[in-house]
Amino acid sequence: MLTIIDYGMGNVGSIKNMLNKVGVTSKISSDIEEIKKSEKVILPGVGSFDTAIRRIDELGLRQIIVDLATIKKIPVLGICLGMQLLMEKSEEGTLNGLGLIKGESLHFKNRISPELKIPHMGWNIVHINNPTELTKDFSDEMRFYFVHSYFVKVANPENSMLKCHYGIDFDAAVNFDNIYGAQFHPEKSHQFGIKFFANFAKL
Amino acid sequence: MLKNRVIPCLLLRNGGLVKTLKFDNPKYVGDPLNAIRIFNDKLVDELIVLDITASKENKEPNYALIEQFAGECFMPLCYGGGIKTVEQANRIFALGVEKICLQTSALKDLKIVTQLAERFGNQSILVSVDIKKDWRSKLKLYESYTGKTSNQDWKEFLIKAVEAGAGEIVLNSVERDGTMKGMDLDLIKKVSDIISVPLIAVGGAGSLSDIRAAVDAGASAVSAGAFFVFHGPHRAVLITYPKYDELEKLFK
Numbered sequence: 001m002l003t004i005i006d007y008g009m010g011n012v013g014s015i016k017n018m019l020n021k022v023g024v025t026s027k028i029s030s031d032i033e034e035i036k037k038s039e040k041v042i043l044p045g046v047g048s049f050d051t052a053i054r055r056i057d058e059l060g061l062r063q064i065i066v067d068l069a070t071i072k073k074i075p076v077l078g079i080c081l082g083m084q085l086l087m088e089k090s091e092e093g094t095l096n097g098l099g100l101i102k103g104e105s106l107h108f109k110n111r112i113s114p115e116l117k118i119p120h121m122g123w124n125i126v127h128i129n130n131p132t133e134l135t136k137d138f139s140d141e142m143r144f145y146f147v148h149s150y151f152v153k154v155a156n157p158e159n160s161m162l163k164c165h166y167g168i169d170f171d172a173a174v175n176f177d178n179i180y181g182a183q184f185h186p187e188k189s190h191q192f193g194i195k196f197f198a199n200f201a202k203l
Numbered sequence: 204m205l206k207n208r209v210i211p212c213l214l215l216r217n218g219g220l221v222k223t224l225k226f227d228n229p230k231y232v233g234d235p236l237n238a239i240r241i242f243n244d245k246l247v248d249e250l251i252v253l254d255i256t257a258s259k260e261n262k263e264p265n266y267a268l269i270e271q272f273a274g275e276c277f278m279p280l281c282y283g284g285g286i287k288t289v290e291q292a293n294r295i296f297a298l299g300v301e302k303i304c305l306q307t308s309a310l311k312d313l314k315i316v317t318q319l320a321e322r323f324g325n326q327s328i329l330v331s332v333d334i335k336k337d338w339r340s341k342l343k344l345y346e347s348y349t350g351k352t353s354n355q356d357w358k359e360f361l362i363k364a365v366e367a368g369a370g371e372i373v374l375n376s377v378e379r380d381g382t383m384k385g386m387d388l389d390l391i392k393k394v395s396d397i398i399s400v401p402l403i404a405v406g407g408a409g410s411l412s413d414i415r416a417a418v419d420a421g422a423s424a425v426s427a428g429a430f431f432v433f434h435g436p437h438r439a440v441l442i443t444y445p446k447y448d449e450l451e452k453l454f455k
Contacts, residue, residue, distance in 0.1 A: 013299040018277060047324050117401050117423055119326050119370070122208045123248055143206075145249075145279060147326050166205055188279050188301065190246050 002026040002201065003038040005065070007055045010044025010082065014187040022194055024201040035064055040074055040203065045081025049105070049150075050093030052081055062098065069100050069179050075203045076100070076179045083174065083181030084152060092150050101176045102155035109149075112167025119149040126162040126172045126184070134173070134180055134199045135161060142192050144172070144184035152183060178203075207454050208248040208424035209414060211431045211444065212405055213238060215254040215284065218268060222429055224381035226333070226347060229255070232432055232440050235268070239275050242431075245444040250276060251304065251373070251403075251426055253331075254284025258307035258348040261285075266294060273299030283331060292319050296327070304329040304373060307348045310355070313367040320368025329403070330369040332361060334390055335377035342390065345377050361398060371401045373426065379407025381429045386413055388420040395421025411445060411453050418454065 002019065004012050004026055012028045019026045026042075029035055043065065045052055056062055069076045078086040087097045090105035097104075108118045125143045128135050151170035154160050161180070164172035174181040180200070186193030213235055214221050220238055221229035232238070235252070242250055252272060257264060264285050273280055276299075283304025286292055292303055303323075308315045309330045320328045333345040335352055343352035344360055353360075361372065374394050376387040386407040395402050404422035408414055414425045434441035445453075 011296075011299060011301065013297065014273070014301075017274060017299060021277070046327070116205075117399065120205060121326060121371075121401055122424070123206045124204065146205075147279075149326075185279075188277065190243075190277050193277065 001038055002040040002042065003035050004028045004042045004044065005035060005061065006030040007052070007059055007061060009047045009052050009055060010079070011046060011185075011187065012044055015042060015044055015079070018187040018193060018197055019201070022198045022201055024197070030059060032060060032064055035061070036068070038068065038074060040200070041065070041068060041076050043076065043078045043082035043085065045079065045083075045085060047081060048092060049081065049084060049090040049097075050095050052085055053093065053095040053097065056085070066098060066100065073178050075200065077200055078181040079187070080148060080183060080185055083183055084150060086174070086179060086181050087152060090150060100179050101159055101174055101181065103153055103159065103171075103174070105150040105152050107150050108167065116167045119147055120151075120166045121147045123189075124164050124166060124184075126164050129160045129163045130158055130175065132161055132175050132180070133203055134175070134196060136199050137195065142195075144182075144186065144189040144192055144196075146172075146184045148183060152181070206248075206451070207418045207422075208403075209445070209450055210249045210251055210403065210424055210426040211242050211247055212251045212253065212426040212428045213432075214428060215252060215265075215268075216256050218265060220432075221255070222381060222432055223255070226345075226350075226377050226380050236271055236275065238432070238442055239272050241442040242444060243275050243277060245442075246447065247278060247444050249279045249281065249424075251281045251283070253282075253304065255347070257285025264291060264295060266298065269295060269300060270298040281329060283329070287315065289318055289322055292323065296323060302327050302329055302371075304331050306331040306333070307346070309364060309369075310344075310346055310353065310360075313363055316364060316367040316369055320370065325368050325370035325400075328369055329371045329373055330364040331373040331375065332357070332364070333375045333377055334387075358397060361394060365398050365400050369400065371403055372398055373403045373405060376406035382407055383409030383429050383433075385409060386417045386425075388416055391417055391420040391422050411449065415453050
């Protein structure tokens with residue numbers, strides 16, 4: 001079962017909606033036993049870093065997610081804030097991320113031209129840095145919907161799957177082994193998101 | 204780089220799609236769900252749906268309808284109309300809507316904007332500002348729920364709305380609404396200069412070059428109703444949206 005982890009933050013409904021469109025059965029759940037039995041998980045996220053970490057810890061989900069990723073080694077996909085949670089830490093907060101991929105999240109502020117508004121919001125084009133199963137059959141110009149004020153910087157360049165440009169180049173999607181992250185919202189990116197989710201579902 | 208968003212703006216009135224002219228004379232256009240399906244097929248950047256009588260008539264948002272809309276949108280959806288409380292907002296977000304738009308409750312007390320932004324994140328909370336010229340051609344803040352201009356200073360209100368936590372501002376020109384005769388570029392520039400968050404300009408777009416002009420004047424995104432819903436001199440109903448490469452070329 002593909003489980004969409006519901007910890008109270010993130011558009012779980014929209015994700016399930018698009019997965020339905022792709023023809024994939026999924027379950028939205030916050031139940032530890034159900035999540036443990038998953039064959040794939042999606043970790044959504046909208047909001048602030050520390051609030052999300054606190055919720056995840058309160059629900060006892062941290063160790064479950066880490067074990068699923070590193071011991072059971074099932075495919076894990078973090079979306080938007082969910083991707084930032086996979087990293088070690090974020091400038092947005094003080095708490096520790098899940099630490100599944102080495103790297104951190106940084107604020108766009110003072111790192112991009114002051115004319116560029118923050119958050120980075122809207123459709124932008126991604127470029128493949130390191131192809132994976134999730135980038136299979138990507139056309140030359142794949143675009144996705146982004147909305148974020150913090151961006152991810154991976155410690156190891158080979159973990160950067162897709163890159164995007166907004167004032168600076170940043171990691172639009174990351175990958176380490178069976179662990180994936182997308183800064184953009186595939187569930188709100190039309191057929192581009194459908195392709196991305198279809199690839200994830202096929203893993 | 205980031206592409207400027209072009210966003211169809213749909214107006215709801217008693218569950219039907221309508222289009223106004225200068226914020227008046229709502230004309231029935233059709234079934235909103237059908238329009239949304241068509242826009243989804245046309246891969247629009249984003250969609251804004253506003254219930255124009257919810258606040259006026261003190262009605263609850265039509266949750267059943269909103270849920271149907273959200274189910275058809277594989278792009279971000281913004282809903283506005285009658286939102287006054289965090290509970291209502293929570294319910295709407297849970298239905299699959301990405302952003303909510305406030306006007307009436309924000310005009311009454313910006314505290315609601317702060318509460319919503321803190322709970323759901325600034326980027327999900329839009330404040331809609333309608334501007335009308337008075338008989339001396341002076342810019343005034345317009346309250347669509349009363350149909351009157353406000354005594355609040357429009358510049359101050361804008362700045363306070365952003366300070367309160369609005370992630371985006373939707374700026375509408377009452378005079379230009381539905382006319383398709385061009386947007387108020389001067390107004391767009393004035394507002395763009397004073398706010399640091401994305402600005403969605405709406406009101407008067409009648410051509411792709413109008414849209415480009417609005418972006419050049421400082422709008423981060425452009426929204427339009429009549430332009431995407433009417434066709435020809437007799438305003439026949441036809442749902443249209445430019446192709447992606449047309450828009451790409453437009454903003455180069």
